[in-house]
Amino acid sequence: MEHFVELIKALAWPSAVIWISYIFRSEVRQLLGRVSSFKYKDVEASFGKSLSEAEKSAESIKKPKVEVSDADLSQKEQLLRIADVSPRAAVVEAWTLIETAAMKNSLTSGVALKRTNPKMILDNLSASGKFSPESIELINQLRQIRNKASHLPDFAISQSEAERYLDLAVKSAAVIGATVS
Template sequence: MDNFVEILNALAWPATVIWLGYMFRAELRLLLGRLTRVKHGSTEFGFGEGLKEAEVLAQKTPIDHVPPKRDIDHEEILLRIAEVSPRAAVVEAWTLIENAAVKKGLVKGTVMPKVFIKDILEHLQQSGKFSPQSIDLILKLKQMRNHATHMPDFAITQDEAERYLRLAAKSAEVIMLS
């Protein structure tokens, strides 16, 4: 009987926590949706901090070219998407970089062409025209896009999405100029 009481005492707190989590699951989801920083083990990531790092890299990436006028202003469309869903805007902004790579012929496969970030980076390095910062910028943007895509409880603000969009557009220009 004493062993049974000890087991009940040991399970009381975990059972209470699980029960409270179940009772307040809707509120917990809302709370988790507000996360702006994620930490797992020794890895910690905040979307805003990643943007600051990417913006520093972008300032060191010179672009002497004014982009030609486009029929459809993709950036304006992405800004509108950011008003409704900042996460969707970040994911969609990455396509600016992929589309630039496709236009430059940096694809593999004939039936279903695919863009690999490794090919983009190798192309920029081999051209010799671009600084290591431009390559680091594209890597940073990819990492941030991955966090936005694969971390469902990770929150991104509209401002952060708009800043990401400008950096993705600048990176696409870098690829087009190579």
């Protein structure tokens, strides 16, 4: 009988955790979707899922012949220096390249945006008809990563992940800027 009681004691907490996790499974999924890194004692995992999805989207897009200008390279070098100090700040700052290119694009199209936010910029690019749905999806994924970096206090990104984001942002801005004519 004592062994049976000990067995029940040993299984009580794991069973309770599994049961609670099952009850709150949708909330747990949402929480895990927001986590960008995890560290417990000597175990550390980085979750660059959003960034990997954006890179896959970028690979599936037909690449127009766009050359990255010297100005874009200079801006990227500045962003890389920022990433050395604060990868999170570099992600937020890299989004401004996309915003600037989109604003120039909309001005040449004769559309004046009185007020802008990242979602309005995305909607404007989509409405212009100049970009494929895949390109719009890539820019949306970059916007979502930028939003996480801006608004989630527990968001953490490594320097290498920030550099990958910067590369995608510079290329996206160059593509947006290339449609200005």
